[in-house]
Amino acid sequence: xxxxxxxxxxxxxxxxxxxxxxxxxxxxxxxxxxxxxxxxxxxxxxxxxxxxxxxxxxxxxxxxxxxxxxxxxxxxxxxxxxxxxxxxxxxxxxxxxxxxxxxxxxxxxxxxxxxxxxxxxxxxxxxxxxxxxxxxxxxxxxxxxxxxxxxxxxxxxxxxxxxxxxxxxxxxxxxxxxxxxxxxxxxxxxxxxxxxxxxxxxxxxxxxxxxxxxxxxxxxxxxxxxxxxxxxxxxxxxxxxxxxxxxxxxxxxxxxxxxxxxxxxxxxxxxxxxxxxxxxxxxxxxxxxxxxxxxxxxxxxxxxxxxxxxxxxxxxxxxxxxxxxxxxxxxxxxxxxxxxxxxxxxxxxxxxxxxxxxxxxxxxxxxxxxxxxxxxxxxxxxxxxxxxxxxxxxxxxxxxxxxxxxxxxxxxxxxxxxxxxxxxxxxxxxxxxxxxxxxxxxxxxxxxxxxxxxxxxxxxxxxxxxxxxxxxxxxxxxxxxxxxxxxxxxxxxxxxxxxxxxxxxxxxxxxxxxxxxx
Amino acid sequence: xxxxxxxxxxxxxxxxxxxxxxxxxxxxxxxxxxxxxxxxxxxxxxxxxxxxxxxxxxxxxxxxxxxxxxxxxxxxxxxxxxxxxxxxxxxxxxxxxxxxxxxxxxxxxxxxxxxxxxxxxxxxxxxxxxxxxxxxxxxxxxxxxxxxxxxxxxxxxxxxxxxxxxxxxxxxxxxxxxxxxxxxxxxxxxxxxxxxxxxxxxxxxxxxxxxxxxxxxxxxxxxxxxxxxxxxxxxxxxxxxxxxxxxxxxxxxxxxxxxxxxxxxxxxxxxxxxxxxxxxxxxxxxxxxxxxxxxxxxxxxxxxxxxxxxxxxxxxxxxxxxxxxxxxxxxxxxxxxxxxxxxxxxxxxxxxxxxxxxxxxxxxxxxxxxxxxxxxxxxxxxxxxxxxxxxxxxxxxxxxxxxxxxxxxxxxxxxxxxxxxxxxxxxxxxxxxxxxxxxxxxxxxxxxxx
Numbered sequence: 001x002x003x004x005x006x007x008x009x010x011x012x013x014x015x016x017x018x019x020x021x022x023x024x025x026x027x028x029x030x031x032x033x034x035x036x037x038x039x040x041x042x043x044x045x046x047x048x049x050x051x052x053x054x055x056x057x058x059x060x061x062x063x064x065x066x067x068x069x070x071x072x073x074x075x076x077x078x079x080x081x082x083x084x085x086x087x088x089x090x091x092x093x094x095x096x097x098x099x100x101x102x103x104x105x106x107x108x109x110x111x112x113x114x115x116x117x118x119x120x121x122x123x124x125x126x127x128x129x130x131x132x133x134x135x136x137x138x139x140x141x142x143x144x145x146x147x148x149x150x151x152x153x154x155x156x157x158x159x160x161x162x163x164x165x166x167x168x169x170x171x172x173x174x175x176x177x178x179x180x181x182x183x184x185x186x187x188x189x190x191x192x193x194x195x196x197x198x199x200x201x202x203x204x205x206x207x208x209x210x211x212x213x214x215x216x217x218x219x220x221x222x223x224x225x226x227x228x229x230x231x232x233x234x235x236x237x238x239x240x241x242x243x244x245x246x247x248x249x250x251x252x253x254x255x256x257x258x259x260x261x262x263x264x265x266x267x268x269x270x271x272x273x274x275x276x277x278x279x280x281x282x283x284x285x286x287x288x289x290x291x292x293x294x295x296x297x298x299x300x301x302x303x304x305x306x307x308x309x310x311x312x313x314x315x316x317x318x319x320x321x322x323x324x325x326x327x328x329x330x331x332x333x334x335x336x337x338x339x340x341x342x343x344x345x346x347x348x349x350x351x352x353x354x355x356x357x358x359x360x361x362x363x364x365x366x367x368x369x370x371x372x373x374x375x376x377x378x379x380x381x382x383x384x385x386x387x388x389x390x391x392x393x394x395x396x397x398x399x400x401x402x403x404x405x406x407x408x409x410x411x412x413x414x415x416x417x418x419x420x421x422x423x424x425x426x427x428x429x430x431x432x433x434x435x436x437x438x439x440x441x442x443x444x445x446x447x448x449x450x451x452x453x454x455x456x457x458x459x460x461x462x463x464x465x466x467x468x469x470x471x472x473x474x475x476x477x478x479x480x481x482x483x484x485x486x487x488x489x490x491x492x493x494x495x496x497x498x499x500x501x502x503x504x505x506x507x508x509x510x511x512x513x514x515x516x517x518x
Numbered sequence: 519x520x521x522x523x524x525x526x527x528x529x530x531x532x533x534x535x536x537x538x539x540x541x542x543x544x545x546x547x548x549x550x551x552x553x554x555x556x557x558x559x560x561x562x563x564x565x566x567x568x569x570x571x572x573x574x575x576x577x578x579x580x581x582x583x584x585x586x587x588x589x590x591x592x593x594x595x596x597x598x599x600x601x602x603x604x605x606x607x608x609x610x611x612x613x614x615x616x617x618x619x620x621x622x623x624x625x626x627x628x629x630x631x632x633x634x635x636x637x638x639x640x641x642x643x644x645x646x647x648x649x650x651x652x653x654x655x656x657x658x659x660x661x662x663x664x665x666x667x668x669x670x671x672x673x674x675x676x677x678x679x680x681x682x683x684x685x686x687x688x689x690x691x692x693x694x695x696x697x698x699x700x701x702x703x704x705x706x707x708x709x710x711x712x713x714x715x716x717x718x719x720x721x722x723x724x725x726x727x728x729x730x731x732x733x734x735x736x737x738x739x740x741x742x743x744x745x746x747x748x749x750x751x752x753x754x755x756x757x758x759x760x761x762x763x764x765x766x767x768x769x770x771x772x773x774x775x776x777x778x779x780x781x782x783x784x785x786x787x788x789x790x791x792x793x794x795x796x797x798x799x800x801x802x803x804x805x806x807x808x809x810x811x812x813x814x815x816x817x818x819x820x821x822x823x824x825x826x827x828x829x830x831x832x833x834x835x836x837x838x839x840x841x842x843x844x845x846x847x848x849x850x851x852x853x854x855x856x857x858x859x860x861x862x863x864x865x866x867x868x869x870x871x872x873x874x875x876x877x878x879x880x881x882x883x884x885x886x887x888x889x890x891x892x893x894x895x896x897x898x899x900x901x902x903x904x905x906x907x908x909x910x911x912x913x914x915x916x917x918x919x920x921x922x923x924x925x926x927x928x929x930x931x932x933x934x935x936x937x938x939x940x941x942x943x944x945x946x947x948x949x950x951x952x953x954x955x956x957x958x959x960x961x962x963x964x965x966x967x968x
Contacts, residue, residue, distance in 0.1 A: 018524065031824040032627075035635045035862050046868030048600055052953035053879045058766065061881050063900055066738050068768050071870035072642050074861050079604055082862050086632070090613035093628030097612040103621070110522050111616050114567045123578025126585055128592050129792030130929045132917055135588065138580030139791050152559045164654035164793065165848035167835070175696055203835035203845035207665075208696035212840045250548040281546050282553045297848065301522075305852025306629035307619040307651070307812065309794035312848075325692070351692030355595060355657040355685050355781065356792025368574055374564025383542040384523050384530075390545065391533045407537075407548060431622065441622050446836070463524035464533060492820070497624040499819040504623075507817035507829040511806065513648045514638040518816065 019466035021099025021438040031499070032088050035075040036515045045079035092498040093306070094440050100462050100470060102392075104411045104443035104455025105198065105246060107276050107298035109385075114372065115302065115365035124364055129356040133342050139360065140341030143329040146367040147313075153370075153378070154270075154292045155285025156315035160325045161363055162354040166273060167200040169293030169312030170240070172325060173269050174208035175350045176291055176316060177238050179323045180267065183348060188237035188266075194223050196246045196447040198273060210237060217449055221247040221404040229260050238267035243287065244274045244409035246447040246455075248389065258288025267291060267320075275299045276459070277386055277410035280379025290317045300366040311362040322348045329357070384460035385410040388467060392458055395471045399478045403450055411457035413450055419478055420452050424487035427452040430477055432501060436494040437473035521567075584789060587924055589955050591883070593904045593946025594734070594929040595656055595683050596792065597784045599762065599872060600950055605786045605863055609856040619812075619848070623827040624819075629851060630826035634814045636858040643764045644778035644800040645771020651812040651828075652854040653797030653846060656781030657689040660758055662799060662810040662844055663777040664690060664726050667754035668699055669808055669843070670776075673725030677702045677747075679711040681733025682758060683781075684932055690728075706935075709737040709897030709906075713747045723751040730758040731770060735897055735935065735944065736880075736904035741773035748774075761785055761798065761857075763902050765873035777801045786860030787853060796853035809833060810844030875949035876903040879956065883947045886960035892967060896935070896942050904946040906931060911967050913943040919966040925959050927966075 059067070077085075094101070101108035119125065127139055147159045163169035174191065181188050191210040193201050195217055202212045213231050218224040222245065239261050243251045251257065261268055270289040276299045284292045296302050297310035304310065316324065326345025333340045373381065386409050393412035397405060400414035416427040431441035431454075443455035458467060480486050494500060512518055525533075534540065546554065565573070584590035590598035609615075613628055620626030633651045640649035653659045664676050676699050678687055687703070694701050702724070704716040711729055729744045741757065748755045756777045757770035762784045770778045782796030783789075801809060807830065815829035835842040864872065884905045887893055892910030909916055913930035920927035931942030947956070 032631060034631070034638075035858070036638065039865075044865050044867055045604070045863045046865060046871065047602070048868075048871060048875065049950055049952065051875070051879065051949070051951065053875070053882050053951075053956070054953075056878050056881060058874045058877060061877050061900070062766060062902065063738070066767050066900070068766060068870075071765055071866050072769065074639060074642065074864065074866045074869060076865045076867070077862055079863065082859070083604060083608065085862070086608040086859055087611070089628040089632055090611045091628070092631070093613040093617055094622070094625035095613045096616040101618065103618055106618050108618055112522055112567075114571060116610070116615075117571060118574045121575065121578040122583050122585065123575070123581045124583075125788040125790055126583035127581045127791045128584055128590060128598075128789045128926055129596050130592050130594050131582065131584075131588075131926055132914070132921060134918065135582035135921055135926070136791070138577040141580065142574075142577045149561060152561055164658070164850075165846070167845040167847045168654060168658070171693070171696070171845060175692065178695060198847075199834070199836035199839050199842070200845050200847050202840035203838070203842040206840045206842075207693075207845050209698055210696075252548060252550060255550065255553070278549070280555065280559050282549050282555060283559075286553050286555075295848075303615045303852075304618045304848070305850070306614055306617045306626075306633075306855065307851030308849040309654075309852060310848040350695065352657075352685060352688040353692060354689070354793065355655040355683070355795065359654075359793040360791035362794055364574065368570050370561070371565055371570045371573060372567055375558040375561040377564040378559065378561070380523065383545060384525055386545045387525075387530065387533055387537075387542065390537055394537060407545070409548075432624065435622060435625050440618075440625065443621075460523050464529040466524075494624050498627045499624055499823055499825040501820045502623040502825045502827045503817045503819065504827050504829070504831075507815040507827045508831075510817075511829065512816035513806070513813055513829075514641045515635070515816075516638060516641065517647065 017466040017469035019100035019462045020469045034515050035077065035085060038077055038081055038085060039075040041076055043076045043078050045077060045082050099438055100466050101440040102442050102456045102458045102470065103440055104457040105273055107457060107459060109301050109459035110461035111301050111303040112369065115368045118368045119361040119365050125361060137341055140329045142364060142367060144331055144341060146363055149370045150294060150313055151315055153279065154315045155283030156292055157318040158321045158324060159313050159315035160328065161313045162325050162358040163312035163314055164354060164359050165308060165310040166293060166295045166312040167204060168353065169314045170200055170204035171208055172314045172353055173291040173293055174204055174210065176320055176323050177267050178208060179348065179350045180320055181237055188235050190236045192231060192236060192239040195449055197240065197242065198246065198271065201240045201271060221249045222251050222253060223257060225253050225256060228257060232260055232264045234264060236264055236266045238269055240269040240271055242271040242274055244277045247404055247413045248408035248411040249404060250409055254287045273298060274410060277382055279382040281382050285317065290320060296362055296366040300369045302362045302365045309359045309362055311359045322346045323350055325350055325353045381460050388458040388460060388462060392456055392467055392471060396474055399475050400454060411455060414454045415450055416452040416454055419481060423481040425481035425490040427454055429490035429493060430454060432493040433477045433490055434473060436496040439470055439473060584926060588926050589924060589959065590926050591945050591947060591959060592926045592928050594944055595781050596789050597946060597948055598789065598950055599784050599948050601786050601788060602863055605856065605860045608859045614852060614855050620828060623825065627826060630814050632855045632858050633851060634816060634826050636854040637814060639858060639861045640798055640800050643761055644759060645769025646778055646800040647803040648806050648809065649800040650809050651814055652850045653799055653811055654850060655793065655795045655797045656683065657686040659779035659797035659799045660686050660728060661690055661693050663756040663779045664699060664728065665697065666777060666805060666808045667726030667756055670805060671725035671752060671754055673723065674699050675702060675722050675724040676700060676726045676728065677704050677716050677724040679704050679729040679733065680706045681711055681735060681739065682728055682730045683734050709735055709899040710739050713743055724753045726756055727753050728756045732760060732763055732902055735906040736901035737897060737899040745774040762873055765869035782853065782857050785857035787856060794850055794853055796850050796857055807833060808843050811846040811849055872949045876947060879949060879951050880905060880947035883956045886956060887963055890964045890967060903948065904944060907943045907945060909941045909943055909967050912940045916943060916966050920962055923962040925962055
């Protein structure tokens with residue numbers, strides 16, 4: 001590691017950057033064969049327990065009409081080749097453990113390994129979800145403790161832990177909204193969403209049976225209060241807001257927004273995608289929100305698994321508690337060591353949302369993360385996340401356009417608009433170039449209201465040295481873009497990755513969704 | 519302070535100086551004063567990792583996990599199948615665990631190819647042409663299948679066999695409050711679905727039929743009969759299958775399913791108190807543009823080399839917004855990768871072996887339990903890994919008593935299966951149960967139900 005020879009340009013401060021993955025051997029000039037191409041008839045990896053169960057012919061148990069003629073063709077492979085295959089695949093994959101992952105809106109922070117150890121405890125991982133409560137007191141207590149912590153963090157009264165991801169939480173929250181209005185004699189049809197919202201918001205609104213009403217953002221990048229007031233009426237069930245919003249900006253009019261929505265009898269839904277910015281600083285409940293979902297795989301560092309699993313608990317204010325999904329883990333009697341726990345379904349529950357109790361092992365990791373940070377530690381997470389984002393915003397605001405040039409929260413949204421106009425290098429090219437600099441790309445082309453958007457969320461777990469290296473990489477990319485041939489070079493990026501620019505149009509035009517469709 | 523943030527005091531001071539600020543508090547000047555927390559959150563102070571681990575170990579110790587001290591005979595969608603060390607090791611690789619959704623395919627070929635292989639394996643198991651990159655769980659998969667079916671048929675009537683996992687049906691009903699789908703419960707007769715009864719009761723043709731194979735009671739449904747109803751009415755056939763039983767049963771695709779869904783937990787995931795599990799979803803190619811969630815497709819890179827990328831993205835929420843086929847974004851990718859590894863380990867012969875061994879063990883266990891005085895079959899149709907019994911005492915009481923003897927005896931069936939008697943028990947037996955364990959279970963059962 002300490003070769004003593006460091007490219008000055010890659011480490012302008014002279015300090016090595018912990019989160020820069022440029023030195024990693026992302027292998028693979030050749031593509032990895034599929035499991036099916038590695039298959040050789042007669043090979044096998046499986047070994048099963050010796051049971052002594054009588055070897056009855058299977059035809060005596062399963063009628064011929066239901067039996068397959070031959071087993072489904074999977075792959076025939078040795079354990080050694082299986083390990084090599086998936087290990088090689090893993091070498092073709094960027095990850096937080098490898099380097100910085102400033103993917104805006106995704107909060108790709110470091111995932112503490114201690115939480116992996118928690119999820120691997122047999123006393124948690126090997127518990128059957130239908131086991132009687134006499135066998136699951138530890139799990140029930142864990143879930144109740146997590147619910148209480150999430151309520152303290154959000155300023156809400158109670159929560160459901162069933163939703164398996166943020167979008168599932170949104171749907172749960174909207175169904176709660178529907179049930180609440182229904183119980184109060186209303187049938188409201190509309191839900192208001194700002195034009196900067198995540199795509200899951202409008203999609204969830206439709207699936208929950210509501211109609212989307214979009215309100216524009218104003219010049220400050222926040223909800224246009226006048227525009228909002230003009231669409232509020234007795235048919236509005238509520239509003240979905242992300243605060244800080246997807247531009248990384250705090251909605252400073254939130255109190256006025258809450259009053260306006262409540263005045264027409266609507267409810268406020270808080271999309272917790274950006275909760276990392278405000279931990280311990282301000283709570284959605286105090287802002288006037290009635291329903292809050294949390295993304296435990298963002299704010300509470302449960303690893304994202306290449307796209308999931310997540311967990312999207314939904315916390316609500318007192319008046320919505322009777323409608324929460326059931327069954328809920330509850331404290332039945334006693335406190336402290338004498339406490340007994342069980343399940344209960346609220347009187348007007350909207351019903352069940354998950355096959356069992358939610359993504360339980362993800363929930364356990366999140367509780368461990370909360371316990372290790374505690375009150376001060378969580379606030380420090382927000383402080384350092386916001387510090388890092390503002391440092392990058394200021395450093396890069398002379399390299400890219402800063403459409404909303406004021407202090408941000410946990411992420412900043414810049415624009416490659418001028419770069420594109422002057423050099424032809426687009427936000428997408430910047431993203432691809434950054435990959436070969438040893439960093440994951442920021443989110444690009446979102447939020448939709450920013451032209452050539454670069455949405456950068458460094459998170460609190462990256463060091464100043466990493467931020468400096470990241471900023472230097474962005475600056476180098478912009479400088480090279482302006483050189484002769486710069487646009488062509490950028491359009492050809494990346495070079496130093498397992499594959500080069502991938503033909504997405506062809507994938508859609510000639511759909512090959514399985515190996516057998518080739 | 520945790521050890522996960524690298525900032526030294528000097529770093530913080532330098533960064534604040536760069537921003538022209540004198541304290542971290544000033545970062546939050548944009549938050550109105552009245553809203554800012556005066557005190558803390560009211561949570562305890564942070565603990566060092568070893569203390570947290572000790573606390574979590576205390577909680578874990580208050581559970582009774584399945585294993586030698588609580589031998590598992592429970593199923594209901596969560597099964598105690600073999601998970602070898604190799605599956606655990608490969609699925610714990612941090613490249614798979616700590617990456618995000620593969621938005622930049624050039625550095626995500628590992629996850630993308632593993633998911634492509636997963637899709638291929640699920641397509642082969644279901645007998646259909648296309649499988650997606652996963653959904654949350656079995657319940658979420660059946661919800662999405664119903665939404666696809668309603669959109670494709672243009673009719674909101676959904677006939678759901680009472681043999682579907684009752685939790686999944688509950689989720690369907692919960693979400694129908696928003697979608698407006700009409701969920702019709704179609705009764706069982708002798709353990710399998712009586713479609714004729716539904717056909718006479720309904721005054722409108724269904725848009726979707728949902729049936730489980732095997733069903734919740736472990737019975738093998740007549741899928742040809744369900745297909746016939748669909749052919750007559752134009753409804754889509756959604757089959758909830760089991761990926762382990764699929765090693766020995768004819769595939770739902772062969773029976774004419776339009777959409778196949780399932781719970782993939784049995785493919786390498788621990789019991790995990792119910793999650794994270796794996797929603798399986800496959801459909802015919804005709805419906806691919808209505809597919810919910812992510813789909814990985816093969817393509818090439820700029821040098822013509824094979825590469826993978828998420829495709830048909832115009833269906834998805836981040837592009838289509840309120841017109842998307844589904845709101846799903848985060849799914850269960852790591853579980854899909856786990857299932858691909860586990861199916862690679864099992865291979866063609868292993869999956870069939872697990873299915874057959876489970877069936878033999880269940881058959882042996884069922885015979886033993888039926889010899890216990892007062893125990894009767896709840897239904898008499900053929901079963902594989904799981905079967906339903908009628909007990910001489912309450913099933914919940916039997917489960918409690920047998921837990922004291924070291925057995926998780928099964929799941930007490932709800933009243934809808936037992937006509938309110940509370941005496942129905944659902945028992946599952948996997949390839950991991952030995953003859954000695956089964957014999958000891960039968961002996962304990964005999965005492966428990968006296």
